Amino acid sequence: MSVFQIGIAGLGVVGAETARQITTSYDMLSRRAGKKLKIIAVSARDEGKERGFSRDNIAFYKDPLKLLEHDDIDVIIELIGGEGGIALDLCQRALEAGKHVITANKAMIAHHGFSLSELAEENNVTIQFEAAVAGGIPAIKILREGLAGNQIDTVSGILNGTCNYILSKMTSAKNTFEEVLEEAQKKGFAEADPSVDIDGVDAAHKLAILSAIAFKQQIKFSSLSVSGIRHVSDIDINFAGKLGFCLKLLGIAKRDCSAEITMALIPSKEQLASVNGALNAVSYRGVPVESSICIGPGAGAGPTSSAVLADLIDVASGLANFAYGCPVKALSVQKLDEHNLPKQCFYLRIAVTDKPGVLSEISAILRDYKLSVASMIQNGQSDNGPVFLVLTTHKCTKKTIEAAVSKISLSEHVLDSPMLIPIYDSGSFG
Amino acid sequence: MSVFQIGIAGLGVVGAETARQITTSYDMLSRRAGKKLKIIAVSARDEGKERGFSRDNIAFYKDPLKLLEHDDIDVIIELIGGEGGIALDLCQRALEAGKHVITANKAMIAHHGFSLSELAEENNVTIQFEAAVAGGIPAIKILREGLAGNQIDTVSGILNGTCNYILSKMTSAKNTFEEVLEEAQKKGFAEADPSVDIDGVDAAHKLAILSAIAFKQQIKFSSLSVSGIRHVSDIDINFAGKLGFCLKLLGIAKRDCSAEITMALIPSKEQLASVNGALNAVSYRGVPVESSICIGPGAGAGPTSSAVLADLIDVASGLANFAYGCPVKALSVQKLDEHNLPKQCFYLRIAVTDKPGVLSEISAILRDYKLSVASMIQNGQSDNGPVFLVLTTHKCTKKTIEAAVSKISLSEHVLDSPMLIPIYDSGSFG
Numbered sequence: 001m002s003v004f005q006i007g008i009a010g011l012g013v014v015g016a017e018t019a020r021q022i023t024t025s026y027d028m029l030s031r032r033a034g035k036k037l038k039i040i041a042v043s044a045r046d047e048g049k050e051r052g053f054s055r056d057n058i059a060f061y062k063d064p065l066k067l068l069e070h071d072d073i074d075v076i077i078e079l080i081g082g083e084g085g086i087a088l089d090l091c092q093r094a095l096e097a098g099k100h101v102i103t104a105n106k107a108m109i110a111h112h113g114f115s116l117s118e119l120a121e122e123n124n125v126t127i128q129f130e131a132a133v134a135g136g137i138p139a140i141k142i143l144r145e146g147l148a149g150n151q152i153d154t155v156s157g158i159l160n161g162t163c164n165y166i167l168s169k170m171t172s173a174k175n176t177f178e179e180v181l182e183e184a185q186k187k188g189f190a191e192a193d194p195s196v197d198i199d200g201v202d203a204a205h206k207l208a209i210l211s212a213i214a215f216k217q218q219i220k221f222s223s224l225s226v227s228g229i230r231h232v233s234d235i236d237i238n239f240a241g242k243l244g245f246c247l248k249l250l251g252i253a254k255r256d257c258s259a260e261i262t263m264a265l266i267p268s269k270e271q272l273a274s275v276n277g278a279l280n281a282v283s284y285r286g287v288p289v290e291s292s293i294c295i296g297p298g299a300g301a302g303p304t305s306s307a308v309l310a311d312l313i314d315v316a317s318g319l320a321n322f323a324y325g326c327p328v329k330a331l332s333v334q335k336l337d338e339h340n341l342p343k344q345c346f347y348l349r350i351a352v353t354d355k356p357g358v359l360s361e362i363s364a365i366l367r368d369y370k371l372s373v374a375s376m377i378q379n380g381q382s383d384n385g386p387v388f389l390v391l392t393t394h395k396c397t398k399k400t401i402e403a404a405v406s407k408i409s410l411s412e413h414v415l416d417s418p419m420l421i422p423i424y425d426s427g428s429f430g
Numbered sequence: 431m432s433v434f435q436i437g438i439a440g441l442g443v444v445g446a447e448t449a450r451q452i453t454t455s456y457d458m459l460s461r462r463a464g465k466k467l468k469i470i471a472v473s474a475r476d477e478g479k480e481r482g483f484s485r486d487n488i489a490f491y492k493d494p495l496k497l498l499e500h501d502d503i504d505v506i507i508e509l510i511g512g513e514g515g516i517a518l519d520l521c522q523r524a525l526e527a528g529k530h531v532i533t534a535n536k537a538m539i540a541h542h543g544f545s546l547s548e549l550a551e552e553n554n555v556t557i558q559f560e561a562a563v564a565g566g567i568p569a570i571k572i573l574r575e576g577l578a579g580n581q582i583d584t585v586s587g588i589l590n591g592t593c594n595y596i597l598s599k600m601t602s603a604k605n606t607f608e609e610v611l612e613e614a615q616k617k618g619f620a621e622a623d624p625s626v627d628i629d630g631v632d633a634a635h636k637l638a639i640l641s642a643i644a645f646k647q648q649i650k651f652s653s654l655s656v657s658g659i660r661h662v663s664d665i666d667i668n669f670a671g672k673l674g675f676c677l678k679l680l681g682i683a684k685r686d687c688s689a690e691i692t693m694a695l696i697p698s699k700e701q702l703a704s705v706n707g708a709l710n711a712v713s714y715r716g717v718p719v720e721s722s723i724c725i726g727p728g729a730g731a732g733p734t735s736s737a738v739l740a741d742l743i744d745v746a747s748g749l750a751n752f753a754y755g756c757p758v759k760a761l762s763v764q765k766l767d768e769h770n771l772p773k774q775c776f777y778l779r780i781a782v783t784d785k786p787g788v789l790s791e792i793s794a795i796l797r798d799y800k801l802s803v804a805s806m807i808q809n810g811q812s813d814n815g816p817v818f819l820v821l822t823t824h825k826c827t828k829k830t831i832e833a834a835v836s837k838i839s840l841s842e843h844v845l846d847s848p849m850l851i852p853i854y855d856s857g858s859f860g
Contacts, residue, residue, distance in 0.1 A: 032578050136719045138576025146568025148462050149739020288732035289566045296722030306719035309579020319749050
């Protein structure tokens with residue numbers, strides 16, 4: 001059996017677990033790869049730290065670029081992270097030097113995935129990034145290979161475990177966003193600076209990658225419509241529950257329409273609605289497969305290293321495909337156009353003064369925009385604080401409902417910006 | 431682009447849909463395979479039938495073996511079905527002639543998969559059978575490649591759409607087994623002779639295949655413990671609901687323990703419990719991935735042909751792996767041993783006469799076997815028909831509960847064979 005030599009850059013939780021698996025499950029992994037998988041060099045900031053694997057015969061560097069001085073390294077596993085900087089520099093140089101690259105770096109791939117893949121093709125090597133999307137779910141392989149015979153129309157899912165944890169906990173414990181975020185930070189489910197998660201950016205990185213593979217288009221990260229859960233209110237979660245929905249942060253990419261990270265209401269009986277806690281889910285809809293959904297842990301040392309190891313076995317055994325399922329030059333330009341979006345239902349919550357005539361005024365606006373109401377709740381009188389008028393619409397265009405909401409906002413009876421949330425069911429997200 | 435020539439044996443719903451996809455999505459599929467995918471010959475019983483694809487330049491045979499007379503065929507897609515007979519004969523000869531084989535034939539693979547794969551290896555070709563398990567879910571690829579870095583401990587799931595449809599409908603509509611089976615037959619969800627489905631054999635074929643890949647062992651089909659839903663009663667479905675469970679036909683294979691098709695009670699809040707209708711689900715538990723579950727349509731022309739096309743693209747592009755993830759000779763012998771099974775909880779329903787002392791007698795037997803009761807329901811008096819004593823146990827061995835049930839059966843107060851059903855939660859089935 002020939003030897004396949006590995007350099008690992010970054011020994012955080014995922015890097016250390018990956019190294020631990022490669023060394024402790026050496027026999028099993030080598031048998032599956034058909035080659036002896038041997039780590040010959042690693043890089044990390046802190047050399048002294050105990051990381052659960054033996055560093056015997058493994059060179060150590062503080063500077064990840066030093067890994068490239070090992071001419072005999074076959075693959076660089078990049079687990080440093082960050083959109084650009086040293087991670088990008090390392091990957092580019094590794095590919096130029098004819099070394100394969102495996103990475104879990106979603107920010108880098110969402111922004112530079114096409115150019116890196118092209119560089120790999122030019123140098124007859126491959127770059128693989130299964131671990132960049134939904135760790136424990138082989139989401140990229142399922143889409144690129146398992147569903148390769150399909151025209152995929154929609155790829156969607158719950159792509160950020162932190163947001164899903166927060167929304168699930170707000171729903172079950174009836175706590176506020178701030179309370180749950182603080183608790184999640186204490187438990188390690190949320191970062192000290194949670195912006196990348198709660199503003200939807202992390203989920204958007206993953207959706208951009210999945211969209212490109214699903215639609216075989218060079219999806220630009222900047223073309224995604226991204227919003228997060230920073231402004232979520234327990235008020236909407238409670239109303240959603242009363243109406244038979246639950247609130248999730250969804251990623252939804254529709255062929256030739258849009259790729260969007262948005263809060264959405266999902267009927268409680270749908271499969272996605274039961275995906276709670278820090279779990280991720282990825283749902284595919286296409287022809288001829290109809291639809292398929294996978295649920296699993298999206299982050300953490302174990303699930304993420306599982307994805308890194310799968311890439312490693314594919315690369316070592318020579319069975320790694322083009323990362324996007326075809327050469328980058330064969331990907332078409334991006335064709336997202338929101339005008340192609342199908343009509344859908346919406347949830348609308350309006351804070352109003354408790355005066356006669358308010359309902360009539362709002363109803364009239366909805367009528368003028370030909371918007372038809374599917375259900376409505378108005379909560380009782382309130383001494384302090386506003387009264388809420390909550391309704392769901394029948395299917396309409398996003399443009400129409402947004403125009404109506406603008407008009408409603410101008411009313412003197414409306415106390416705050418109305419909250420508008422799209423409703424998705426399995427028919428719309430696949 | 432070079433040409434990859436295809437022969438299809440069998441033009442039933444899956445064969446016809448596969449041919450239709452290959453001809454109508456020719457550009458897309460060929461681009462993804464990197465080769466021109468061209469059907470040059472087909473075989474079926476009835477030549478005249480309209481099947482939704484153009485037969486121009488495609489040779490037709492009634493005898494599938496005639497396909498082999500085309501020396502230039504690269505792959506035989508076998509969609510005839512049946513454990514042995516002409517399907518097996520065709521696949522063996524095709525492999526011997528150095529042609530790749532793709533098949534959806536779960537019975538054949540469950541019984542002859544190892545010898546066929548060995549034959550493929552000897553002839554430097556490959557046999558692939560993604561479509562044999564859970565059509566719309568790339569269940570084999572996920573396990574063999576997506577989770578290749580794991581030691582898989584449990585693979586389980588809902589592997590027969592007909593049974594799941596019947597149990598779901600009995601639960602939601604509160605109908606009897608006979609009523610729902612008749613309706614399923616009318617709707618085409620069940621065969622005129624439903625034995626292979628309702629006796630668990632079809633699910634067992636799939637579980638045998640998944641177990642071999644998961645555990646890298648030569649699992650013998652005859653070693654599976656197989657029972658179906660033929661004796662399911664709406665009485666148990668109703669009691670299960672009252673106790674917070676739902677009843678499913680599960681396939682569960684545990685490394686070094688057992689591979690079993692059995693009715694089981696699942697807590698209603700579990701993901702698998704919400705997999706209803708004709709859907710399939712496959713759940714994986716391993717180290718380091720933790721767990722992952724995929725849900726999708728298990729049968730039907732579209733989902734099954736999606737799996738066939740995925741295999742075709744892999745085979746044509748030269749990226750097809752060993753079917754079991756390693757050469758057959760590298761698979762170990764089967765190591766299933768029920769003595770290794772962990773303890774678990776059980777549901778027990780006993781039909782008893784409505785007399786004083788019955789409960790005391792049964793309680794005493796349970797105590798003698800050191801079985802501890804987790805919950806109990808006894809329904810009220812009944813003028814005609816028995817009274818039911820229904821209980822769930824805390825964790826115990828299967829052997830212990832079975833011995834206790836044998837003892838209970840001997841009581842003069844017990845009117846019928848007690849119904850014993852295992853309880854599985856996500857901790858036990860992964």
